[in-house]
Amino acid sequence: MAAxxxxxxxxxxxxxxxxxxxxxxxxxxxxxxxxKVYDGGSVGLDHVSxxxxxxxxxxxxxxxxxxxxTCIRLLMRExxxxxxxxxxxxxxxxxxxxKRVPHLRRNIGVVFQxxxxxxxxxxxxxxxxxxxxxxxxxxxxRRKVPDILRLVGLSTKLHAxxxxxxxxxxxxxxxxxxxxxxxxxxxxxxxxxxxxPETSIGIMQLIxxxxxxxxxxxxxxxxxxxxxxxxxxxxxxxxxxxxxxxLSGLYRPDESTREFAxxxxxxxxxxxxxxxx
Amino acid sequence: xxxxxxxxxxxxxxxxxxxxSLAAMLTILLTALVLGVFIPIVQATTSAAxxxxxxxxxxxxxxxxxxxxxxxxxxxxxxxxPNVERVEYVSKEEALAQERRRHPKAGWELLGSNPLPDTFxxxxxxxxxxxxxxxxxxxxxxxxxxxxxxxxIDEVRNREQDTKKILSATSIVKVLAxxxxxxxVFASIALVANTIRLSIFARRREVEVMRLVGATNxxxxxxxxxxxxxxxxxxxxxxxxxxxxxxxxxxxPLSDRFALVSLPHTISxxxxxxxxxxxxxxxxxxxxxxxxxxxLRV
Ligand SMILES: Nc1ncnc2c1ncn2[C@@H]1O[C@H](COP(=O)(O)OP(=O)(O)O)[C@@H](O)[C@H]1O
Ligand SMILES: [Mg+2]
Numbered sequence: 121m122a123a124x125x126x127x128x129x130x131x132x133x134x135x136x137x138x139x140x141x142x143x144x145x146x147x148x149x150x151x152x153x154x155x156k157v158y159d160g161g162s163v164g165l166d167h168v169s170x171x172x173x174x175x176x177x178x179x180x181x182x183x184x185x186x187x188x189x190t191c192i193r194l195l196m197r198e199x200x201x202x203x204x205x206x207x208x209x210x211x212x213x214x215x216x217x218x219k220r221v222p223h224l225r226r227n228i229g230v231v232f233q234x235x236x237x238x239x240x241x242x243x244x245x246x247x248x249x250x251x252x253x254x255x256x257x258x259x260x261x262r263r264k265v266p267d268i269l270r271l272v273g274l275s276t277k278l279h280a281x282x283x284x285x286x287x288x289x290x291x292x293x294x295x296x297x298x299x300x301x302x303x304x305x306x307x308x309x310x311x312x313x314x315x316x317p318e319t320s321i322g323i324m325q326l327i328x329x330x331x332x333x334x335x336x337x338x339x340x341x342x343x344x345x346x347x348x349x350x351x352x353x354x355x356x357x358x359x360x361x362x363x364x365x366x367l368s369g370l371y372r373p374d375e376s377t378r379e380f381a382x383x384x385x386x387x388x389x390x391x392x393x394x395x396x397x
Numbered sequence: 398x399x400x401x402x403x404x405x406x407x408x409x410x411x412x413x414x415x416x417x418s419l420a421a422m423l424t425i426l427l428t429a430l431v432l433g434v435f436i437p438i439v440q441a442t443t444s445a446a447x448x449x450x451x452x453x454x455x456x457x458x459x460x461x462x463x464x465x466x467x468x469x470x471x472x473x474x475x476x477x478x479p480n481v482e483r484v485e486y487v488s489k490e491e492a493l494a495q496e497r498r499r500h501p502k503a504g505w506e507l508l509g510s511n512p513l514p515d516t517f518x519x520x521x522x523x524x525x526x527x528x529x530x531x532x533x534x535x536x537x538x539x540x541x542x543x544x545x546x547x548x549x550i551d552e553v554r555n556r557e558q559d560t561k562k563i564l565s566a567t568s569i570v571k572v573l574a575x576x577x578x579x580x581x582v583f584a585s586i587a588l589v590a591n592t593i594r595l596s597i598f599a600r601r602r603e604v605e606v607m608r609l610v611g612a613t614n615x616x617x618x619x620x621x622x623x624x625x626x627x628x629x630x631x632x633x634x635x636x637x638x639x640x641x642x643x644x645x646x647x648x649x650p651l652s653d654r655f656a657l658v659s660l661p662h663t664i665s666x667x668x669x670x671x672x673x674x675x676x677x678x679x680x681x682x683x684x685x686x687x688x689x690x691x692x693l694r695v
Pocket of ligand 2: 145
């Protein structure tokens with residue numbers, strides 16, 4: 121069995137007790153009074169302050185246009201705040217020189233609704249490409265790519281092209297790409313936005329599993345039903361302001377990913393046809 | 398390994414972006430051809446002009462019956478005139494002998510006496526400012542006509558007319574060549590810039606992914622720079638090849654027969670090829686650089 125998978129299985133079992141234990145007291149992400157006004161004058165975020173601790177799983181919810189994507193893009197420093205500060209691992213990312221931005225992004229995995237895969241490259245090549253462009257050696261690429269694709273359950277589709285895959289499979293490739301270097305922070309913007317409920321549960325389970333390895337996860341979504349069932353911390357935005365931040369008492373840190381999936385399927389009324397992993 | 402990646406990516410982009418790359422390559426080819434033709438021509442005309450310049454002299458004709466003392470005084474005066482390099486005395490007998498040698502059949506015997514005056518031949522330091530010497534020795538008087546500055550001077554002349562024509566012809570050639578080359582260089586830069594802009598557009602997904610996963614700026618840019626330089630290099634190599642064929646099949650056989658065709662004082666072909674290839678790569682690097690600055694920011 122591959123190293124990554126062994127490692128993750130081990131952490132999965134160890135659950136809350138191991139290195140992956142949530143430490144909400146150590147902020148990985150902190151927004152201090154952040155406002156983002158776009159050039160056109162529309163308000164993305166309006167005086168938002170929040171702290172997200174290491175290992176947390178946080179949902180960012182709210183209606184379309186409430187500022188979820190703005191928040192994600194601020195965190196990956198694709199946008200700079202109009203006022204206020206964004207801290208990642210204690211560093212004000214508005215102040216790091218633009219030369220250092222690529223290195224910040226190497227420590228943040230990002231997943232989008234539209235997957236952002238390269239259509240003319242195979243599954244394997246898509247993930248390998250993201251390692252090539254940050255200068256990884258061929259050797260480590262050959263080691264890491266099959267490993268991560270096995271983790272997301274795609275080891276039989278290495279040579280398929282994206283248009284030969286289902287939406288859920290494409291999203292798995294994009295998650296593999298985001299997580300191949302095991303970044304401490306994973307951002308997902310509507311990762312299940314294009315997927316049916318059953319496929320969405322599989323994707324959420326995968327993201328949950330990544331979270332169980334100690335990676336802090338922020339998922340923006342407007343899938344209220346899914347969020348309510350998952351019982352994680354929920355930050356709700358409306359018109360760019362935080363209207364709800366439930367450090368959910370519903371949190372069950374010792375739940376395994378399998379138990380999690382079974383419970384979710386039950387609560388969402390989707391049949392359990394067996395776990396692909 | 399990195400270089401392999403960049404070249405592979407650049408090639409991928411080139412083959413997907415063939416039409417604009419071809420247009421840019423043809424413009425660069427044209428630019429290189431024009432440069433390749435004009436560089437030797439400009440060099441040849443410049444050296445011709447320099448030869449003309451070195452032959453510019455001022456003749457100071459003396460009045461008849463000037464005493465040796467006055468001649469010496471005049472010689473010293475000329476030598477003290479600004480812009481004078483050298484003064485040479487040619488007596489009327491020597492002048493006649495020279496003319497006879499130059500035009501042996503002119504029938505000099507028919508002349509009863511020697512019509513030529515004694516002459517000081519003055520070589521200027523700067524041929525372009527020869528008029529200063531004329532003005533000093535043969536100024537315009539109150540009546541609006543020129544008179545010798547001293548009675549010993551009868552007349553002062555230079556071959557100003559001829560010289561001016563040749564010099565202005567060369568400067569026209571130079572201005573034309575520079576203008577044409579400038580225009581073509583500008584067009585090449587613009588077309589390479591356009592090629593790269595289209596290539597960035599064609600590869601916007603790749604660029605987006607590269608940014609997303611934290612590729613450095615230069616990692617994102619290199620494939621585009623290499624793509625531009627490949628376009629430039631291909632244009633340059635084709636131009637050098639064409640020039641060489643023309644030189645080998647037409648110019649070389651001609652210059653064996655006619656000394657005129659072999660241009661003296663011009664650049665050797667390997668040096669010319671190096672200059673052309675260098676400028677093609679430079680032009681295309683500038684073209685890609687311009688676009689990358691505009692369209693590829695973090
Ligand atoms: N690039 C942009 N330029 C101008 N306004 C934008 C831009 N992106 C988002 N907005 C505006 O900012 C607000 C928040 O958008 P967004 O963060 O995309 O919301 P969500 O992802 O929650 O749907 C909306 O009013 C939207 O119109
Ligand atoms: Mg959005």
